[in-house]
Amino acid sequence: xxxxxxxxxxxxxxxxxxxxxxxxxxxxxxxxxxxxxxxxxxxxxxxxxxxxxxxxxxxxxxxxxxxxxxxxxxxxxxxxxxxxxxxxxxxxxxxxxxxxxxxxxxxxxxxxxxxxxxxxxxxxxxxxxxxxxxxxxxxxxxxxxxxxxxxxxxxxxxxxxxxxxxxxxxxxxxxxxxxxxxxxxxxxxxxxxxxxxxxxxxxxxxxxxxxxxxxxxxxxxxxxxxxxxxxxxxxxxxxxxxxxxxxxxxxxxxxxxxxxxxxxxxxxxxxxxxxxxxxxxxxxxxxxxxxxxxxxxxxxxxxxxxxxxxxxxxxxxxxxxxxxxxxxxxxxxxx
Numbered sequence: 001x002x003x004x005x006x007x008x009x010x011x012x013x014x015x016x017x018x019x020x021x022x023x024x025x026x027x028x029x030x031x032x033x034x035x036x037x038x039x040x041x042x043x044x045x046x047x048x049x050x051x052x053x054x055x056x057x058x059x060x061x062x063x064x065x066x067x068x069x070x071x072x073x074x075x076x077x078x079x080x081x082x083x084x085x086x087x088x089x090x091x092x093x094x095x096x097x098x099x100x101x102x103x104x105x106x107x108x109x110x111x112x113x114x115x116x117x118x119x120x121x122x123x124x125x126x127x128x129x130x131x132x133x134x135x136x137x138x139x140x141x142x143x144x145x146x147x148x149x150x151x152x153x154x155x156x157x158x159x160x161x162x163x164x165x166x167x168x169x170x171x172x173x174x175x176x177x178x179x180x181x182x183x184x185x186x187x188x189x190x191x192x193x194x195x196x197x198x199x200x201x202x203x204x205x206x207x208x209x210x211x212x213x214x215x216x217x218x219x220x221x222x223x224x225x226x227x228x229x230x231x232x233x234x235x236x237x238x239x240x241x242x243x244x245x246x247x248x249x250x251x252x253x254x255x256x257x258x259x260x261x262x263x264x265x266x267x268x269x270x271x272x273x274x275x276x277x278x279x280x281x282x283x284x285x286x287x288x289x290x291x292x293x294x295x296x297x298x299x300x301x302x303x304x305x306x307x308x309x310x311x312x313x314x315x316x317x318x319x320x321x322x323x324x325x326x327x328x329x330x331x332x333x334x335x
Contacts, residue, residue: 149243
């Protein structure tokens with residue numbers, strides 16, 4: 001029988017996660033000698049070395065990795081117990097850990113806001129990062145739920161679609177193709193493009209469409225941010241393919257337009273994902289059900305081709321109205 005306290009396990013878990021006594025001490029508001037002593041006592045109780053030190057970095061031994069995995073299971077079960085007890089008392093309390101890809105920042109806050117208001121006892125930890133990092137976090141089971149549009153291959157997961165994620169071609173408003181109908185993909189391929197980094201789901205979907213027609217495009221720039229891409233497109237550096245969720249109707253200004261291209265919009269979905277063997281907490285299940293219901297209200301909240309066509313129409317008429325610029329914008333958005 002191994003005699004270890006819950007406090008010792010918490011100290012060990014933080015040390016293993018950070019690979020550092022100092023950083024673990026900072027997180028737990030303890031002194032470094034206290035952390036070292038707790039780990040030393042736990043090592044004695046286990047009877048095997050838990051860490052080996054190379055330079056200033058700590059690495060887990062085989063026994064350490066087994067204990068770290070066990071600690072994660074213990075703390076997840078304790079969190080689950082706390083949430084279950086709160087649920088039995090008629091309350092929704094606990095912590096919700098979400099990891100989402102960067103493009104979801106255009107709609108996730110609008111989903112999280114009402115959820116947090118409805119359940120003030122739930123603390124939400126939101127990690128916004130690129131697709132590759134989200135997959136790493138999923139593989140390591142670091143969060144409760146994950147939101148992405150491109151599902152990973154060769155991973156045992158459960159996924160649930162909750163929101164459409166159409167991809168569109170974006171151009172400067174004064175581009176020669178703006179206003180044309182059913183532009184062929186072959187004609188589009190003559191243009192220069194600004195794309196997300198290799199491995200991006202958006203880029204992969206566009207490349208698949210090009211490959212199907214044995215076409216290729218010239219990539220002038222690769223950028224890791226949707227906002228940077230929009231600025232580059234507005235500056236006339238090229239066209240791009242973006243999620244329609246990056247384009248809000250109120251942002252339909254004189255800089256950008258959506259082109260009417262054959263094969264577009266490319267139909268995709270946003271998915272909420274977790275590992276297949278994971279037992280979701282009460283809080284995670286509550287959010288999962290809420291997300292699928294609330295997302296339906298967002299489907300019309302993003303700009304489409306018709307929004308930009310209407311804007312161009314009205315914008316051409318505005319000079320004759322002799323209105324101040326701010327009033328002109330109001331007229332445009334009111335239609």
